[in-house]
Amino acid sequence: MASPALRADLGRIVGDEHVLDPVPRELLQDATESRGLTGRALAAVRPADAEEVAAVVRWAARTGTALVPRGGGTGFSGGAVPGAAPDDPDAVVLATDRLTRGATIRPEDWSATFPAGTVTADLQRRCLEAGLFFAPNPGSAESSLLGGNVATNAGGPRSFKHGPVRAWVSGVEAVLGDGERVRLGGAVRKNVETLDLLGLLCGSEGTLGVLTEVTLKLQPAPEVALPTIALYADREAGLAAIAAVLACGVVPTALEFLDGTTLAASAGAFPGGLPEGAGFAVLVEALGPAAVAPLEARELATALAPDALAVRAPTERAAVDALWRWRDGVSIAVTAARGGKLSEDLVVPASRLGDALAAVEEVGARHGVPVTSWGHAGDGNLHATVLVDRDDAAELARAEQAAHAMLEIAHRLGGALTGEHGIGLVKREAAAALDPTLRRAQRAVKDVLDPAGIMNPGRKL
Template sequence: MTSLPAALDQELAALLGDGWRTGEDERQAHGNDNSRRSALPDAVALPNTREQVVALVRACRAHRVPIVARGAGTSSTGAVLPIAGGVVVSFERMNRILEIRAGDRYAVVEPGVLNGDLQRALAPHGLFWPPDPASAELCTVGGNLACNAGGPHTVKYGATRDNVLGLTAVTGTGELIHCGSATTKDATGYDLTHLIVGSEGTLALIVDATLKLAPVPPQRASLRALYADVASAAAAVSRIMAQPTTPAMLEFMDAACIELARDVGGTDIPDAGALLMIEADGDAATLPHAVAVLAQAARGEGLLSLDTAPDEIASEKLWAARKALSPALRSIAPGKINEDVVVPVSRIPELVDGIQALAREFDLPIVAFGHAGNGNLHANILYDPDDAGQDARAQAALPRLFTLTLQLGGTLSGEHGIGLAKRDFMAHAFDPATLAAMRAVKNAFDPDGLLNPGKVLP
């Protein structure tokens, strides 16, 4: 039974027609995400146009009803859970690619466009949008914008925030604002575009975005480097990132991941203390040089082996180990806390050593892999949620992981965002004055605190 004011229920039913849902099944379907948490909204709205979003926000504000924007629900932080009830605004119907300007290398899209669908639409133009999270086939551009999503290609091409030129959004007061432009240079006024990107729906609801596109590299080649220990691999990462040829991808796996990929994932990979997957891209004239330079940087103390894949088919074979990880993790534990902490590249050995110490202390498997070129590692705490002891130990290990990360000069999230999972740790990551400035920004966009309440800020 919904607890919405009857007048609001009637107004939004008239506005949205069959896009206004208050049934139990629909509410439950929009009350969870990939964090394994859940919270029931009072209703679900499926707008078709920006005008409907404006009217919806104004109506909810008049009745002081919370609003939570939702993409595909792939968040692992609880960012889209309606913990205060209210209306979940699903953008699944606003899924149009409004414009592709290949000559100017930008596209204008609505928030419900799937990342994978966008890439397929851009391919005939020889272009792509660089953010490539693991959930690209399922996640929406709006969700990517909300959490500043990244992926393996971030090391060369940047995260979502680096690949957005402008956007149109609806603030918590129901005002339609236009931020940024369709140009790659813009020194006009405050940069509201990059403020809203990564704000997890707490400042405004994005109704369209102008995305910066990149040309698809004609060729790719990969290398796989095995090292005796994490310190040797981290030193290689520093060498790789210090020379002028930027890798298109630079991925790290610790010893536990290597064992998992081999024993559970069935990939052909020998024992090692750490592994780096390195990808270069370019054309026929430049690619061999890039591969040679990256291979030279990868060589050094502790290197056990270095394999080169000169073409796409061979590259896919090398990347099989990395792709086998997620299924392998699911097969050995029903529960997984996947945190995307970031440290300076030189501190990766200390982070991995600390993670291994936590695994021993809490008697749980904790494996680390991820985007080494950015110092962004996914620390996966594996446990059985139905085992009270394991569940308690997993929850106790999490704050220790965050404390370790901050002590190493790192940050809580590289691409997943804060949501609910890391909200209370923001007070450890920022001083009171900085948090006060964030709250002032929140109040300017959403003075009634109705947009995604209870998220991001402690």
């Protein structure tokens, strides 16, 4: 609960009707709600534009109030869940969902500028209508916001060929932690005019400032999208297929995998039904002009074919969409299997994916919890997941231990703790083991851009 003075301060900036107190429950959680995480906050504030964002940040810096910037609340790491840790300060949620005015789409420049509160799927549709394509397709596209995608440097299936969201951002407008508005980059595809402060904000999880506007560099809308999914009896066969795809010369937009447990959890929605004995799946996509993509799809299918139980390569739009709908629903299907899940997003060098999958299973067995993995094979990025009954406190505790043990796998195999979800709250213990020099340097950078220490304290760093 906010004090009357705090409510009045914020109301003067954004209007009383845009100060929410008490804070609606949906602004106090993200996808970690399925592992039992919920937060608390003094109030939530919904500024209408960059000027109001700056005023809120200046107010917070002056009063020493913690701010938690928030997009669609679809994160997997508790980065935008305020007050969820015992040592979290009382915070105000800065919701960016009203930052929706003033999009500019410039087909002649293969560029578009959207306010940070734009829903991902909305900007994807608007780009396509203008003949433009924003390739990254992070999960939860219908509810995640652009600002959150950039602030977490989100990934997704198509990041294999096209890179994470960062690779598509040529400019941002932001409010830094001292309340100053700054414009970084612009509608150009190459730019070494300054230190890469733009890249520094991408993936900073709200710890340096608040993004208010994003300029994207875009490509021509593809004429066809041709996914191919191959099913294998076991992991070994699947891993061999992944290696063959990586070596075939055609770079697919996506190179995904799903293990047997994930396949089983999502089998009901698998188009045409899963073939008998399927214990591993590899999904690729060729995307682009009609004169080229089918040939790429053929090369990819050739790489996938040896040892496959079945190879399905839909070409009709409805069948293609059905396959992706199934893939997009995997995370939810896995959650539904036992009511909850703890899902990590370890990343390992390409050749260590098999070792990582084996290590995840070993961790599950050791802690007595069911585990499964799926994810972005081409990036060595696995969603190592513990399935939990959220109402069983003892199991939830074991699951948390297992999830932490999984994080250790990443560094043991020469990888990283997180490829796309971020550190947030749930990985910060593991992140505390990173190189002290590196941690000191990033703390020093944080301190100069957020001198009052108000921006999402206790997250990321």
